[in-house]
Amino acid sequence: MMVVGEIFRSNSRWTSWQSILLIILGMLNLGFIWGCPSKCECSTKNKTAICKQKRLMGLPDGIPKDTLILDLSKNRLKSLSQNVFAGLQQLQELELSENIISYIEPGTFTYLTDLWTLKLRSNKMKIIPAGAFEGLLNLKFLDISQNEIVVFLDHTFKDLTNLRTLEAGDNDLVFISNQAFAGLHNLQWLTMEKCNLTNIPTQALSQLYSLVVLKLRKINISLIQDFAFKGLYSLKVLRLDQWSSLDTFAPNSLYGLNLTSLFITNCNLSSVPYRPLKHLVYLMYLDLSYNPITMIYGNMLSDLLRLREFHLVGGKLVTVSFNAFRGLTYFRLLNVSDNFLTTLEEGAFHSVGNLETLRLDGNPLSCDCRLLWIIRRRRRLNFDGKQPSCNSPANVQGKMFKDFADIVLPPQFTCQKPRIRNKTYRQVTTREGETVTFSCIADGNPVPEIFWMSPKKTLLSATSSGRFWVLRDGTLQIRYAQIQDSGMYLCIANNAGGNDSAQVLLKVADFSLYYGNRTFGNGTYSLGPFPFDAKTLIIAICMGFVSFSASVFLCFIFIFCWSRGKGKIKHSVNIQYVPHGTNMYYEETEDNKFTMKLI
Structure with missing residues (x-):
């Protein structure tokens, strides 16, 4: 303004209208300040117009045409009409979140060819009409989450050929058409959550050739079917989080993927999905946290040659079997905190020399010889600031591993070889069809595990079924005994300190419908009275x-x-x-x- 006044005073020949014109031109040069709407805050330096939370019901007049960033969030905009942003063709970022927008008219964004970011989060949209995003040729980021969208129709996003990120979570989606994502050839990041989908939209997802990250959260699907993610050859990160009903993966459900990171958390898996995982030879990071998984079996993850990290936090893990991580030469981190593990043996790993980080905190650890390898390496292992502690024996309960002496071997970290209490030779004779029970009680530290060996050299354990059952206390139960079950049975008690065994001979007598005796070997066995009384026979007849x-x-x-x-x-x-x-x-x-x- 001062410059304009000086010019006006130095030239008396200028007419008054010329002076006024010069003043107007000067104001236009500073127009970004003087042209800002009264309810907005504008910045000439950043070329921004912030009209946030002003109870606006439409686009305010007077927004400078060279504005790059426009924030209209937290207002009362109900709909967007055609060409409403026609005068703001230089916009690069448009924020329309937290309004009550229910409809976007086709052609609304036609002139915003330079727009990079569009945020429509938390509005009232139920459907996106065809052509709604027409003209957004350079859009990179689109957020339509927290709306009420129920369906993605064919070619909904066909104009967004350069879109990189699509946030579509927290909608009421019940159906995604097969061609809904057609045209999104450069999309790299897709998030969908809190949907009402009943199955994976396989055909629609297969249109996303360049997708790298797929996040699917809070979806009520119980089964991932075979080839559910076919066509996603570029996908590296897959997150399936908070699927409360998900308990089954079909054997080929992850077939064709080249994942490096897989998250299946807060679901209902009762076991590690070994068969689907075996196809993921490039997998480096696996997270199965907050699933009711009780056991990691041995030799089942050996196909994951590049696996570096395994997380299973907050589950129901009781056992990590011998050779659980066998063959994993790049394995560096194991996080099994907040489970029910009493021990973790050195034999579970391919090489403990490769292990760098170990999280065992939050487990009821029994400090015996099985954990001695951790005590010896505790100065080199990284516990991520969460030191494991002993739950038993009682004299060291609550004591952290770091508090044990370095020089003297802690007496608690020793094991006692099992000893079966009654090793006297036993011989049991029974009739065919009856139930036979053999007890086997053993002492030791840690508590021994009981196995039985049948006369046919078949190992019977707690997982056996049919007529042979090994109960939790080590008792062997043979139901409906048959003659072929006769023979020598061997009880084996085993723990980290060694093993002990005892034998029991079973003889099963042939069942007879008449009175009398039968001879077995060197002895005679009486079958006793006829097993049915007169009343029973009359009723049967x-x-x-x-x-x-x-x-x-x-x-x-x-x-x-x-x-x-x-x-x-x-x-x-x-x-x-x-x-x-x-x-x-x-x-x-x-x-x-x-x-x-x-x-």
């Missing part, structure tokens, strides 16, 4: 007679109904015959017929 009579009656009814369906019953039949010795010119006569009566 009556039930059999009734069943037989009912069957005969039903057959009679069936034959009767069938015969009635054949029409009127004939009581006689005429039979024609050829007399013996007649020639080839025989003629039929009444004498060569006779009538037979049917009864």
Whole structure:
């Protein structure tokens, strides 16, 4: 303004209207300040217009045309009409979140060819019409989360050919059309959550050739079907989080993926999905936290040659088996905190020399010889600031691993070899069809695990089924004993300190329906009285007679109904015959017929 005044005073020949024109031109040069709407805050330096939380019901007048960033969030905009942003063609970022927008008219963004970011989060949209994003050729980021969208129709995003990130979470989606994502050839990041989908939209996702990160959260699907993610060859990170019903992965559900990171957290998996995982040979990071998984089996993850990190936090893990991580030469981090582990043996790993970080905190650890390898390496292992502590024995309960002396071997970290209490040779004889029970109690530190070996050298454990059961206390139960079950059974008690064994001989006698004795080897076995009394026999005979009579009656009814369906019953039949010795010119006569009566 001062510059304009000086010019005006130095030239008296200028007319008054020329002076006024010069003043107006000067104001236009500073127009970004003077042209800002009264309810907005503008910045000439950053070329921004902040009209946030001003109760606006439409686009305010007077927004400078060279504005790059426009914030209209937390207002009362209900809809966006065609060409409403036509005068703001230089916009690069448009914030429309937390309004009540329910409809976007096709052509709304036609002139915003330079727009990079569009945020429509937390509005009232139920459907996105075709052409709603027309003109957004350079859009890189789109956020339509927290709306009420129920369906993505074919070609909803077809104009967004350069889109990199799509945030579509927290909507009411029930259906995604097969061609909904057609045109998103450069999309790299997709988030969908809190949807009402009943299955994975496989065909729609297969249009996303360049997708790198896929986040699917809070979806109520219980089964991931085979080839659910086919076509996503570029996908590196897959997150399936808070699927409360998800408990099953089909064997080929992850087939064709080249993932490096997989998150399946807060779901309902009761076991590690070994078969689907075996296809993921490039996987480096696996997180199965907050699933009710109880055991990691041995030799089941060996196909994941590049695996570096395994997380299973907050589950129900009780056992990490021997060779659980066998073959994983790049394995560096294991996080199994907040589970129910009492121990973690060195034999679970391919090489503990490669292990860098170990999280065992939050487990009821039993400090015996099985954990001695951790005590010896505790100065080199990284516990991520969460030191493991002993839960037993009682004299060190609550003591952290770092508090044990370095020089003297802690007496708690020792093991006692199992000892079976009653090792006296036993011989048991029973009748065929009865249940036999063999007890086997052993002492030791840690508590020994009980196995049984059958006469056929078959190992019977707690996982056995059918007629042979090993109970939790080590008792062997044989149900409905058969003659072929006879033989020598071996009880084996095993722990980290060693093992002990004891033998039991079983003889199963042939069942007989009469009184008397039977001879087995060098001894005689009495079968006892007949197993059924008179009352039982009478009831059994009556039930059999009734069943037989009912069957005969039903057959009679069936034959009767069938015969009635054949029409009127004939009581006689005429039979024609050829007399013996007649020639080839025989003629039929009444004498060569006779009538037979049917009864």
